[in-house]
């Protein structure tokens with residue numbers, strides 16, 4: 144039984160708050176704050192209609208640390224769940240430290256003027272959280288989040304070491320739009336246009352964005368082209384799996400998505416540096432995000448499934464030599480929409496955010512300082528995935544992936 148404050152009112156927040164309301168024995172008092180009060184109120188109205196649970200709402204600019212600290216102190220939650228944008232991670236961590244409250248997020252900090260993903264900024268908060276006896280849990284979404292928990296579950300139950308790891312993120316959903324992103328367009332486009340990086344032989348290997356492509360047959364979806372990308376969990380996995388020889392991340396994109404993105408890039412619409420337009424500074428990518436369909440509006444039309452998982456190869460725990468396992472979840476866009484009013488990309492992020500929060504509030508996961516998902520016992524989290532709408536499967540493959 145605990146009071147929680149969620150910050151941000153987009154698709155991920157909507158799913159998370161609905162799922163919290165469906166688990167009142169853990170989340171007995173839910174508060175929701177964001178930049179636009181109307182969005183908080185719309186989520187609260189949907190939660191009330193679907194579950195009967197009342198959610199209190201507030202307007203706040205999360206980058207205004209004194210205002211956010213005052214709001215946290217006024218509400219007095221046990222945990223702040225940050226589902227705003229990566230830009231707000233550090234101010235929200237600062238406000239949690241000032242107010243003496245635990246913290247959780249789903250994406251690592253990124254400065255607005257530099258498309259750069261790394262944990263260093265948040266890992267630097269380690270001593271401040273530890274000294275205050277507080278816990279910060281980083282990256283409790285699907286990827287990052289579940290993909291790291293999957294790897295650690297395999298390491299606990301199947302493999303003594305993980306030598307090769309491939310994370311495969313497939314969205315087989317069709318939203319019926321010519322071009323739209325399934326989560327925040329600005330963050331999504333910054334991520335996919337950044338150079339690809341993978342871990343090999345103890346160092347990062349960089350290749351041009353979208354230059355390495357592989358076809359893969361995804362259960363529940365069919366064959367899809369996936370592209371090598373950099374994704375933030377590779378950094379924490381390389382740190383917490385020191386034996387890792389090669390770690391890669393792949394994401395599927397349809398040809399139409401790639402064509403649109405190529406044109407947008409070629410004409411300069413994905414630039415993140417300001418340009419002067421009619422005497423006013425605008426950032427082209429922010430303007431593009433403003434005209435693209437809002438991810439939270441895609442729910443009613445999106446059909447199909449996602450399939451996200453890890454393929455890991457290493458020495459078997461039972462001493463039977465080298466083995467390869469594939470562990471994954473399949474999520475249906477229409478089922479996700481039916482349950483929470485949001486499509487599966489928001490669902491596969493919002494549910495693990497709720498589970499991470501449940502781990503912290505029930506004491507199943509506890510620590511003082513800043514933690515990544517890899518540092519926690521995977522078992523209670525994996526058990527909740529099965530009961531909260533993201534059931535997973537594991538199967539042995541004949542050998543390591545051959546791409």
Ligand code: NDP
Nearest residue numbers: 151152153154155178179205227250284285286287326327
């Ligand atoms: P949205 O853009 O839909 O929602 C973000 C919300 O944050 C909006 O309500 C926005 O307010 C609010 N916000 C932005 N700036 C501020 C501010 N200064 N103060 C208060 N609130 C603010 O994003 P998503 O729901 O798609 O994504 C949420 C988070 O989840 C992102 O960090 C994203 O990177 C992460 N994510 C993680 C994934 C994973 O698997 N780990 C996968 C997908 C997303 P407003 O409504 O006014 O714009």
